[in-house]
Amino acid sequence: MKKIVLGFSGGLDTSYCVKYLSEDKGYEVHSVIVNTGGFTDEELQKIEDHAYSLGVKTHTAVNAVHSYYDSIIRYLVYGNVLKNNTYPLSVSAERLSQALHIAEHAKKLHADAVAHGSTGAGNDQVRFDMIFHIMIPGVEIITPIRDLKLSREAEIAYLKEKGVQMNFEKAVYSINKGLWGTSVGGKETLSSKGVLPEAAWPTQVTASEAREVKLSFTKGELTGVDDKTFTHPVEAIQYLQSIAGPYGIGRDIHVGDTIIGIKGRVGFEAAAPMVILKAHHALEKHVLTKWQQNWKDQLAQFYGNWLHEGQILDPVMRNIEAFLENSQQNVTGEAFVQLLPYRFQIIGIESPYDLMNSRFGKYGEMNTGFTGEDVRGFSKIFGNQVAIHHLVNKQV
Template structure:
């Protein structure tokens, strides 16, 4: 039997894929679950039980939580990246890292096929296909759900015919949880004029008492929370998420252009990503020059869009990542954040690289590095070309 490596989440679509590939196509199915920090130990145990029920050749879990941060998330922090100024690219980044892990497994197993459970209506099909084509071009891609255009009911009927009666009671909301946020999809996100109700959010709002936190960055990376270190930034993100998400912070709906050309909406809750991005951005305002910030913004916006469209493997992304990392050499210090119900406030920063140093003057009050005459001369020269333009073209009337 020929081998197929299946990207397996344990949901209805990938369960159907597993049985179809095994029973109908007569392939040796090896299911692989890529954990990007969204599965608990209990959830992984349930996933293992489901896979065993299917009688597959094998099932394994690959934990890439730390690699996900190292290879992707840290650049999203460096660039303060929010798609359309709103969305921290939670699923966009996660799918690419998962696809890369699956491709490596297929290559290592010398598999004839590689499979995923994406439908034909979303972004993920492009992300998975694109990565597989780039990393494993000689391995054929199988996509039973997309190719057969199956309804949920048809999938369940097939599984029952095969003796599998796993309860796939349709939840009202589709939830995808990872290290960099949780996406929420439902009836409200399929329209343009409704918002998700309170019960749709995976994490209930249970905290309301104000809480002040100190987040320390070292060269752009979060390294400590309230003075405590965690061994790896991914662990800090998880700790911050556990503290902040019960405040209902980081909830929103992203509206944007999909890769396939249609508009789409998706809800998300991402307390830790939103706090870290905004805290990091504030620290940069104090520690970088205006032109460093300007060019970072240009490249970061482009990088975020290209990543969202599944192009993380484009070599130009490595060039931008080098720029982003190099820009972080002085982005070190501590940011104070106040958490309150449904929002947070950045209180201030403390950094040895703070360019708002009183040694050089206090904005709006006094200066230590120049005189009034210096400013007069500077202003005359600085505005000279604009003044010449208006005088030559007589565009400004003089009394």
């Protein structure tokens, strides 16, 4: 029998894929789930049991949480990346990590084919396909849901006919949870107008009292929250999420351009990512020069857009990552944030590298590094070329 590796979530689409590929197409199915921070141990065990009940030959759970941070998330933090100034790339980033690990698993098993449960309507199909083409060239890519243009009703009827026992009731809202945020889709996000009701958000608002938190950064990475220090930023992110999530912080609806050329809306909640990105940005504004910030902004915007479109393997991404990492040498210090229901504000920062230093003057009040005559001469020279342009053109 030919071996096929299937990216498996345990939902309707991938459950259909197991039965279709094994019983109708004769493949030996090896399922793999890549955990990027969205599953508990109990949930992973239930998914494994379900996979074997469907008839897979082997099932593997890959813990990719730390590697996901190390290879992708930290660069999103370094770049303060928000797609369209709104979205922290919660799902698009984790899909790339998942695709890379699925491809590695297919290599390890010397699989003849690889499969995923994407439909033909979204971004994920492109991200998975493209990475598979690059990482495992020559390995056939099979996508039953997309290729057969299946409706949900058709999938359910097929699985019932095969005697599969599972919950076929579709939740009102589609939720995808990961380390860097949770996406929420429902009827309100299918059109250009509508907001998600309170009940749709996975994390309910239970905190009401204002709270100040201290975020400690070391070379651009979150290493501490309040008086707690962490061995890896993943643990710091998870701890901050447990604090900020109950405030309802980081909720929004992203409107974006998909890879396949249509626009879409999706709700998301990302309390820890949004607080981290804004706190990190505030610290950077104090410790980096204006041209470091200028070039970082330009490169980071490209990096986020190119990552969103699945191009994580483009070598230019390694070049930009090298720049972003180098820019973080002095991004060390504390950022102070006040958390309130549905919002937060940056109170300020403390850093030994703070360039807003009273020894060199106070903006709008006094200076100690130059005289008024220095500024008079500088202003004339700084505007000299534009002055010449205007003088010459008045004579023409």
